[in-house]
Amino acid sequence: MPPATTTVLDAKAMERTLRRMADEILELASGSDNLVIVGIQRRGVQLADRLVALIKSRDGLEIPRGALDITLYRDDLQTVGPRPVVGKTDLPFDLEGKLIVIVDDVLYTGRTVRAALDELADFGRPARIALAVLVDRGGRELPIHADIIGKKVDIAASDRVDVHVSELDQKDAVTIVRRDAA
Amino acid sequence: MSAPLGKDLVGLEGLSREQLQLVLDAAEGFKEVSERAIKKVPTLRGQTIVNLFFEASTRTRVSFEFAEKRLSADTVNVASSGSSVSKGETLVDTARNLEAMRIDMVVIRHPSSGAARFLAERIKSNVINAGDGTHEHPTQGLLDMLTLRDKFGKLDGLKVCLCGDVLHSRVARSNIFGLRTMGAEVAICGPRSLLPGDVGQLGVTVFDRIEAAIEWADALNVLRLQLERMSAGYIPSLREYNRVFGVTRERLDRAPRDLLILHPGPMNRGVEIDSNVADGPHSVILDQVTNGVAVRMAVLYLLAGARAEPSRGGDAR
Numbered sequence: 026m027p028p029a030t031t032t033v034l035d036a037k038a039m040e041r042t043l044r045r046m047a048d049e050i051l052e053l054a055s056g057s058d059n060l061v062i063v064g065i066q067r068r069g070v071q072l073a074d075r076l077v078a079l080i081k082s083r084d085g086l087e088i089p090r091g092a093l094d095i096t097l098y099r100d101d102l103q104t105v106g107p108r109p110v111v112g113k114t115d116l117p118f119d120l121e122g123k124l125i126v127i128v129d130d131v132l133y134t135g136r137t138v139r140a141a142l143d144e145l146a147d148f149g150r151p152a153r154i155a156l157a158v159l160v161d162r163g164g165r166e167l168p169i170h171a172d173i174i175g176k177k178v179d180i181a182a183s184d185r186v187d188v189h190v191s192e193l194d195q196k197d198a199v200t201i202v203r204r205d206a207a
Numbered sequence: 208m209s210a211p212l213g214k215d216l217v218g219l220e221g222l223s224r225e226q227l228q229l230v231l232d233a234a235e236g237f238k239e240v241s242e243r244a245i246k247k248v249p250t251l252r253g254q255t256i257v258n259l260f261f262e263a264s265t266r267t268r269v270s271f272e273f274a275e276k277r278l279s280a281d282t283v284n285v286a287s288s289g290s291s292v293s294k295g296e297t298l299v300d301t302a303r304n305l306e307a308m309r310i311d312m313v314v315i316r317h318p319s320s321g322a323a324r325f326l327a328e329r330i331k332s333n334v335i336n337a338g339d340g341t342h343e344h345p346t347q348g349l350l351d352m353l354t355l356r357d358k359f360g361k362l363d364g365l366k367v368c369l370c371g372d373v374l375h376s377r378v379a380r381s382n383i384f385g386l387r388t389m390g391a392e393v394a395i396c397g398p399r400s401l402l403p404g405d406v407g408q409l410g411v412t413v414f415d416r417i418e419a420a421i422e423w424a425d426a427l428n429v430l431r432l433q434l435e436r437m438s439a440g441y442i443p444s445l446r447e448y449n450r451v452f453g454v455t456r457e458r459l460d461r462a463p464r465d466l467l468i469l470h471p472g473p474m475n476r477g478v479e480i481d482s483n484v485a486d487g488p489h490s491v492i493l494d495q496v497t498n499g500v501a502v503r504m505a506v507l508y509l510l511a512g513a514r515a516e517p518s519r520g521g522d523a524r
Binding site: 099106 | 210211229232233235236237239240243244245247249250251278505508509511
């Protein structure tokens with residue numbers, strides 16, 4: 026049986042979801058001047074860009090955007106081996122006293138977020154760190170939760186969530202690939 | 208377990224284009240770590256690295272040590288003159304003692320060609336060659352390639368000439384292997400007495416006149432004239448060497464294009480290179496040093512986790 030692919034969010038639904046997430050980020054910041062948005066490489070960075078653009082077009086606010094590559098903070102170098110360093114960490118602002126919203130595409134085990142928290146701590150002491158994810162697929166291995174969730178899906182460990190962004194993948198979509206489709 | 212470079216980095220000879228590309232791309236990502244306020248990431252936390260230097264070195268040893276510390280590894284420096292004891296016994300003994308102390312990696316500099324491979328075949332730890340005799344100095348070759356790629360955007364089709372004492376230069380050999388694999392054209396230039404006898408097998412162009420090399424090349428990698436070898440009679444005098452082969456402002460001014468100038472250091476100013484060239488606008492000599500740390504971080508990172516058995520048993524002899 027070939028793997029079955031289902032689309033959970035098409036381009037339109039993804040746009041709507043991001044718009045809602047942008048509103049929720051502003052609500053969470055409740056007028057703070059210290060809000061910054063930090064995307065996790067790779068697709069978290071494109072999603073962070075979208076959120077920054079949505080906030081600008083709807084509320085006229087310029088929110089600084091940073092990027093984190095957590096490859097060097099992974100906890101599986103000794104078991105999985107090195108992975109290519111694809112992106113760069115770029116935090117063009119002082120973290121002291123900031124309200125940081127980390128943006129990632131999929132929240133799964135929580136290990137990526139753990140690494141991101143460790144990396145941010147090496148750069149400074151923000152006032153608060155919140156987490157926004159486009160997809161929460163459950164399966165946490167660490168006590169980590171998202172403050173803002175685009176879409177929750179309940180799927181098996183063998184299934185895979187693919188987030189496509191037009192900047193890298195020529196289309197916007199969230200799909201689930203089921204490995205043992207019945 | 209993925210081991211993109213294998214267990215060791217002994218030389219650039221035999222590495223594929225994809226492997227070289229991987230190291231250079233990874234190094235690109237590591238540059239940023241050295242620009243942070245806190246220049247440290249936890250990647251190699253808990254790893255123990257021994258820097259085993261049987262030969263004098265400042266730049267390379269310090270560069271490796273910075274790379275290791277910025278990746279959070281624990282490092283120990285062992286310096287040894289290694290003069291009277293025969294190479295074989297010394298290295299086997301050293302290797303066994305190091306292994307007994309549960310180390311993870313060894314960075315070795317040794318006056319004998321082949322010393323790095325010798326050690327790599329006898330210990331389970333990763334071995335990185337930091338220069339062995341006149342054989343190879345792979346991380347220097349990689350940092351030269353990274354510097355060239357930074358400035359030209361690519362290595363494919365680039366014309367690079369290695370000038371001077373090619374015969375004794377492990378830097379030259381690593382550059383030749385690496386650059387040719389990446390599609391660059393490589394030439395060598397120097398007095399015949401300082402060019403290797405097997406030039407035909409290296410696949411490089413040979414220039415007898417520095418003026419011809421300057422006319423041809425996009426970049427010159429000016430090698431150190433190894434002054435300690437003067438007594439061997441390779442060249443008549445330093446002044447004559449500078450007059451015939453020195454990379455001078457006057458010679459570069461006559462070039463059809465601006466040449467990028469590299470030098471692996473330490474420099475003999477006024478011998479193989481004039482000060483106004485070394486400190487001039489087209490010199491990237493200090494960029495090479497900066498890139499050295501990033502390249503070494505990349506190599507340490509890519510070798511970490513590769514824990515293959517040694518290819519020959521450590522107790523075999």
